[in-house]
Structures are given as structure tokens and as C-alpha cells.
Amino acid sequence: MEFLVITLIKLALITFIFMTTLAYLQWVERKVIAHVQVRMGPSRVGPHGLLQPLADVIKLITKEGVMPPHVNGGYYLLAPFLAVFMALISISIIPFGGAIDIPAIQLAGKTFGPYHTMMELASVNMGVLMILAVSSMGVYGIALAGWSSNNKYALLGGLRSSAQMISYELPMSLAIASPLLTAGSLQLRGIADSQAGFYLGFVPKWAIFQMPAPQIFAFIIFMIAAFAETNRIPFDLPEAENELVAGFHVEYSSMTFASFFMAEYANMVTVCSVGTLLFLGGWQPLWPAALGSNFVAPAIFLGAGLICLYHGLNPARPFDRYTLPVFAVVFFGLAGLMAFPPLVPVLTPLFWFLAKVGFLLFVFIWIRATLPRFRYDQLMSFAWKFLFPAALLNLLVTGFLVALVP
Amino acid sequence: MDLFFFSLFAFIALICAVNVVLQKHPISSALSLVGVMASLAVLYLLLGAEFVAMSQVIVYAGAVMVLFVFVIMLLNAGIEVHHGRSWMAKLLGFPAFLAILGLLCFFVQRGFPNVGSVRFGDWEGGGAQQVGYALFTEYLLPFEVTSVLILIAIIGAIVLARKELD
Secondary structure (H helix, E strand, O other): OHHHHHHHHHHHHHHHHHHHHHHHHHHHHHHHHHHHOOOOOOOOOOHHHOOHHHHHHHHHHHOOOOOOOOOOHHHHHHHHHHHHHHHHHHHHHOOOOOEEEEOOEEEOOEEEOOEEEEOOOOOOOOHHHHHHHHHHHOHHHHHHHHHHOOOHHHHHHHHHHHHHHHHHHHHHHHHHHHHHHHHOOOOHHHHHHOOOOEEOOOEEOOOOOOOOOOOHHHHHHHHHHHHHHOOOOOOOHHHOHHHHOOHHHOOOOHHHHHHHHHHHHHHHHHHHHHHHHHHOOOOOOOOOHHHOHHHHHHHHHHHHHHHHHHHHHOOOOOOHHHHHHHHHHHHHHHHHHHHOHHHHHHHHHHHHHHHHHHHHHHHHHHHHHHOOOOOHHHHHHHHHHHHHHHHHHHHHHHHHHHHHOO | OHHHHHHHHHHHHHHHHHHHHHOOOHHHHHHHHHHHHHHHHHHHHHHOOHHHHHHHHHHHHHHHHHHHHHHHHHHOOOOOOOOOOOHHHHHHHHHHHHHHHHHHHHHHHHHOOOOOOOOOOOOOOOOHHHHHHHHHOOOHHHHHHHHHHHHHHHHHHHHHHHOOOO
């Protein structure tokens, strides 16, 4: 009973936070790309465009969902559902931090707790394999959407997408396999825990630095394949708008259209979390707590708050005088929360995990703002002639090093 | 609980399997086959064979069937047209099916008389470590021979595909 209640609470929390993240990820993406291109980005709805995701959601929900007469009805409606389902299911097995311990509370004569729970929804022994299985099933959503639309652009998009995802799954799986050799576990929590500790007192034992086989090349291969698996620029051939209008989702509108976008962003978050857990040590800090890594989170939020306060007192735009001090107060509150001693063991690992995932997401957006799109034959020959042999070689070298070096 | 999940997914697997044959469109048949593969994976999971279950989804549902769907979409295969079946098939089809099923049951019963009934959650040897250990000790020769077989298939595919280049 206790387990059920705690799991339901965690489920509700994670669902709410994850959905909000997905909506605001788009705001972050638009802002970052705008600033890379020396523009303002969304700035009309709410202060700094912060209510833009809400406006987008309302717009997409209230729009009329048009179902063209020539589509293959059942599969046309099944496809976005499949895409979202497969994208959201993997977040349930990703751990974000250590354990949460709530001491016993006396309330109205009854004792509640003590409670002990891990920061994840489900702990699966075969976590890595399950992520691979779910992501390989994700192709069906896009392929079916392309096929059932009965439209040549959509069909081409669906075909491109399935060919691309099958091809890049090979280097991705091989790149994932090599840190598993050093970690010796398939459970995501076990893999992250195996990267705890430091060399010489300050170099973290993350998989990309870990002796005897640093996985830096596997990490690069993994990230490149992740771009192709999530259909992001420079590999967004399935929805290349200047060749295929909009690719596999030409015929979709309203909520069904939105669900493909949600699936894309959810896949991005999942793949960044998996990369963090496998290669960047999950929630292990960059340098030991003895050298003060616990103070990084409060310091960052304090700095952000001070910058906001300074710009609020010297406003560049008229409304900054009112909005930026509010942000400053929010940042100061977060800094206080991060420095509050009873919460430090819970929030510090969570901060490091989210910071790494956020950095990888930023790399995704940064590259979208920087690189042009590949040509389709370049995409395929890159996967098969360079990435796949490189991943294979990396796995071989890792295997030898792990077996030979004691 | 185990029994409930077993009945549910066995039922889904059976429905999907029948659907593979009954559907007229190749895409529908292929997707029903995906349903069969996925339900089989759940049945393996119920028996404790975690690694086999995940491999089932990754290899069959995720790779083989995606290729099937890809090829069907690429060739743009249309709806099958059913011609009238011969009276032999109509008359003998179902009895022959029952007879083959009966024979199969008979031989399984005959060959493995002491198997006993299946119990869920008893068996713990389905993890990746145990599977890997068994593959590289007890079943090393079959494992290596299979890899040579797959290599032959890959070389054969390359030879067949190269023909038009020359």
C-alpha cells in the first residue's frame, strides 16, 4: 500500500515536470537559436515570451483537427499515438539521483514513515536493453504516419526515417555496449554508481575518463547517432522542409501534429539522459565534495539572481524593471533551497544530473543553429562507412583493454 | 497476477497471429506480426527470461519487422485479391489443421513425459550474465558455428547485390 502511494506520487510528479519540460524546451530552443542568430526570439507573450509554450498549447488544442479524406483512417490515427507512447515510456526507467529518505512524522497521534524511496519510477535489471528496445519500436510511429497519409512527400519522409533509424541504431548500440564492458551491469543505476570516485583526488571516474578504456570516442559516436535517431538537424531528412514540404507529418494538424513534436522532444530528453547515465557519470559531480562541489548549485543560482537584480535595477527595456527582480527572487529562493542542509543530499545529485542533461540538450540546440542538413547519400555512407566501423573498432579495443589490463 | 498476465498476452498473441493470416493488406499483416512478437516477449518475461525477452523485442519487433514494413512501403504493395478457394481447401482445411495440432501434442507428450506444469517466477537463470556464461562455456561450439553461418549469409547478400555493379 505504502509502495503504491509513493509510486503514484512519484508518477504524478514526474509526469507533470516532464510535460512542462517538454513544453518549455521549445521555448529554450527558440530563444537559443534566436540569440545565436542575433535575434530576440519569442518576446510578446508574457515577460521574455515565457508564456509562449502555454499559448502554443492552447492554440494547438483548440485548432480544428482536419483528417484528409484520402488517408488510411485507422493507421493515420494510430501513428501519432504510437510515436508519443514509445517516446514517453522510456522516461519511466531512468534514475535521476540517489535515495530520498523522509524521517518519521507524528501527525494527529499517528506515525507516518519513515519512508525510503529511490529517485526513479521503476528499476529494471535490463534497463539499457529496454531503452534500446523501446527506441527501436519508435520507428513504427513515423513510418506508419508516412505510409498511411497516402501522400508522396509523407511516404518519402517515412521511408527515409525508417532507413535512417535502422542504420544509425547499429553504431548507437555498439557505442552503448562499450561502457557496459567497464561497468559490468545492464541496470542504469548500477552503471551510474560504477562511475563514482575520483583519480588523483580530482579527475572524475566517468566512463569518458575511466581507465583502462576511456570511452570518449564511444560518447562522440553515441551523440552523432543520437542526432540521427531523434531526426534532428543535421540529420532531419525525414522532415526536410525544402525537399519534402514537411515530410512524414504533412497531413497532420492540431493535436496529432503536436504529438509528433512532443515525441521528438521527449526522445531528445531520453537520449540525453541515457548519454549522461552511460558516459557522464549520471549524478556524480565533476569534482569531489571535499573540494566544494556541493556549493556549485547555490553559487550558480546566486550568480544568476545577482545578474537579474543588476539588470532589473538598470533596465534596458521598460518592462525589465518589473520582471527581472521577480526572477532574481526566484533564483535566490532556489539558491537557498540548494544550500539548505537537510535537502543537500537529495538536491545536489539531482542538480548535477539535470545540469549534464541540460548541457547535452543545449548541444542539440546549438548544433541545430549551426550546421546545415546532410545530403541523403552522405548520411547513409557516413553511417555505414565511417560510424559503424569506428564503433566496432572502439568496442574491440575496449574489450581487449578490459580483458588484458587488470 | 502472473496467470492473469499470461492469459491476457497469450490471448493477444493468438488474436494477432490469426489476424496475420486474415488481414488483406500486407501492412496490417506485418503489424499483427509485430503484435505477436511483442506478446511473446512478455510471455518470456513472465517466465523469467529477461534477456531473451528484450532481445526478442530488439531483434524481431525492432529490426526484422521494421525492415519488412520498410520493404512493403517501398514496393507500395496493394491489397491482396482473393480468388475463390478450391473445394479441397474448404473441405479439408480445418480438419487437417486439427489433425496436425493433435499430432504435435501427441509427440510433445511422448518425447517429454516428465516436464510437469509451468510455474511463473521460479527460474532465475535468464539474466544477461547467465546467458553469456552459458553461451561461452556450454554452448560455445553451436554459438561459433552460428556466427559463421551468419557470415556466409552476409557474404551471399553482398555477392547477390554486387551483380548489377559489374
